[in-house]
Amino acid sequence: MDFSQEEESSNKSLTKFESMLKTNNVLFFDSNEFENIIHHYLNQGKVALAKKAIKLGLEQHPTSTNLKLFRVEIFVFENDLPKANALLNELYVLEPSNDEIYIQKANILSKEDKHQEAIDVLKRALSLAEEISDIYSLIGMEYLFLDQFDLARDNFMKCLEANPEDYASLYNIVYCFDFLDKNEEAVEYLNIYLDKNPYCEVAWHQLGRQYYELKDFEKALSAYDFAIISDDTFIGAYIEKGKVLEKLKRYNEAIENYSITLSLEDPTSFALLRIASCHEKLGNNDLAVQYYYKTVHEDPLLDKGWIAITKYYSKQRNYQKALYYINKAINIDSENILYWKYYAKINHRLNFLEESELGYKRILELGNYELETWLIRGDILSQLGEQEAALSNFIQAAEFYPENAEIEFRLAGLYFQLLEIEKATYHLRNGLRFDAEQIIILEELFPEVFESLLVKKIISR
Structure with a gap:
C-alpha cells in the first residue's frame, strides 16, 4: 500500500469512528485502526476523544500492548503517575523486550525530575529498538535538563546521523554549541553536515547565524544566500540576511530582503x-x-x-x-x-x-530603583517647591544607595533650606567624607546654601 492509500484508509477509519460516536452504534475496528485514530487525536490535542478511542479499543482488543501504552501516555499527560507506573509494570512482565515500555518509563522518571535515571532507562531501550533516532533525541533532552550540554549535543548528533532530516535535533545541536560558546566548532560541524546535505536550508541558516556571531559578515551573507537558493520561501533567511546587511550599512539591500518577507506571508x-x-x-x-x-x-x-x-x-x-x-x-x-x-x-x-x-x-x-531616577525625581520636586517630598524621596534613595555623596549633598541642601541645621550639617559632612568632589552638586543646585558662611566653614575644615 502506498502513502496515499494509507492516508485514505486512515481517513476512512476516522470518519467511521466519529460516525459511530454520533449514532452510539458499536462498530468493529482492528487494533491498528484504533492506534491510528488515537494517534490522530493526540496530535490534534483532542485528549477526550483519544481517551474514548482507547477505552473502546481495549474493549475490543483487551490484550493489545500498544493500546495499553496509549493509556499510559494519557495517565502521564494527566500527571497520574502511580497508575501509569502500575500499568507499565504489568506490561513489562508480559513484554520485557518492548522498547516503548522503557520509553514511557523514562518519560515518567523525567516528570519526576529523575533525569539521570530516565537516561539509564532510555539507554536500555536503545538496545531493543529498531528505530533509534527518537531515543537519542530523548536522551539529549534529558541531558539538557541536567545542563550537561556536551553530552546533550553528542546524543542529538547521533540522532541526526540516524535521521539526517531531523531538523529539531539540528537546532538542538547548534543550541548546545551556542550555550558552550563554541561558535567555531559549530561552523566546522555545520560545514561537514552540509557536505553531505548541500541543499539543507536549515543548516545554511544556522551556519549564517554562527558566522554572524563570529562577526564574519561576508560569510554569513553567503550562507544565507545558499539557504535562500535551497528554499526561496525561507523567511528566516531573508530576515537574518537583512540584519547582516544592516551591520554592513547596506540599508537598501536590507530593505529589499525585509520586503520579500512581507510578500511571502x-x-x-x-x-x-x-x-x-x-x-x-x-x-x-x-x-x-x-x-x-x-x-x-x-x-x-x-x-x-x-x-x-x-x-x-x-x-x-x-x-x-x-x-x-x-x-x-x-x-x-x-x-x-x-x-x-x-x-x-x-x-x-x-x-x-x-x-x-x-x-x-x-x-x-x-x-x-536606578539612582538616576531617584536623583532626577528629587531635583524636580525641589524645583516645584516640594521640599518635604524631595527629602522623603532622597531618604528612600539612601536606603538603596548608602554612602552616596550625590544623595547626601542634596539632603544637606534641602535641610539647610528648611533651617534644620543639625541634620543639614550631618549630611554635608557625610557627602564630604564619601566623595568631596561632588560638592559641585551643592554649588549648582543650592547656590545660596553653598555661599553661606556655615557651609564655607565646614568645607574648609
Whole structure:
C-alpha cells in the first residue's frame, strides 16, 4: 500500500469512528485502526476523544500492548503517575523486550525530575529498538535538563546521523554549541553536515547565524544566500540576511530582503520595524514614519515599535509628537517601565515638571530603583517647591544607595533650606567624607546654601 492509500484508509477509519460516536452504534475496528485514530487525536490535542478511542479499543482488543501504552501516555499527560507506573509494570512482565515500555518509563522518571535515571532507562531501550533516532533525541533532552550540554549535543548528533532530516535535533545541536560558546566548532560541524546535505536550508541558516556571531559578515551573507537558493520561501533567511546587511550599512539591500518577507506571508512587526529603521538611516524620513506607523498598527503590544517612533520624533526635536505616541503606548500597557522613562524624559524636556515627576514616581512604583531616577525625581520636586517630598524621596534613595555623596549633598541642601541645621550639617559632612568632589552638586543646585558662611566653614575644615 502506498502513502496515499494509507492516508485514505486512515481517513476512512476516522470518519467511521466519529460516525459511530454520533449514532452510539458499536462498530468493529482492528487494533491498528484504533492506534491510528488515537494517534490522530493526540496530535490534534483532542485528549477526550483519544481517551474514548482507547477505552473502546481495549474493549475490543483487551490484550493489545500498544493500546495499553496509549493509556499510559494519557495517565502521564494527566500527571497520574502511580497508575501509569502500575500499568507499565504489568506490561513489562508480559513484554520485557518492548522498547516503548522503557520509553514511557523514562518519560515518567523525567516528570519526576529523575533525569539521570530516565537516561539509564532510555539507554536500555536503545538496545531493543529498531528505530533509534527518537531515543537519542530523548536522551539529549534529558541531558539538557541536567545542563550537561556536551553530552546533550553528542546524543542529538547521533540522532541526526540516524535521521539526517531531523531538523529539531539540528537546532538542538547548534543550541548546545551556542550555550558552550563554541561558535567555531559549530561552523566546522555545520560545514561537514552540509557536505553531505548541500541543499539543507536549515543548516545554511544556522551556519549564517554562527558566522554572524563570529562577526564574519561576508560569510554569513553567503550562507544565507545558499539557504535562500535551497528554499526561496525561507523567511528566516531573508530576515537574518537583512540584519547582516544592516551591520554592513547596506540599508537598501536590507530593505529589499525585509520586503520579500512581507510578500511571502502576513507582515511581521519585526520586518516593518527594521524597514523603518533602514529608511531613517538613509534619511528617507517620510518612508521611515510610514513604516513606524505600520509597525505599531500591526502589533500594538510591541514596545520596540512605540519606543522607535517616540525616539524618531525626539531626534527630530518634535517632542509634542513624541509625547503623543508614548502616551498611546502607556494607554496600551501602563506597566511598561520603558514607556514611563520616555514619558518622564520628554515631559522634562518640555519643562512639564509635574508630569515628568509623575513619570519618575511611576517608574519607582513599578520597581525600577536606578539612582538616576531617584536623583532626577528629587531635583524636580525641589524645583516645584516640594521640599518635604524631595527629602522623603532622597531618604528612600539612601536606603538603596548608602554612602552616596550625590544623595547626601542634596539632603544637606534641602535641610539647610528648611533651617534644620543639625541634620543639614550631618549630611554635608557625610557627602564630604564619601566623595568631596561632588560638592559641585551643592554649588549648582543650592547656590545660596553653598555661599553661606556655615557651609564655607565646614568645607574648609
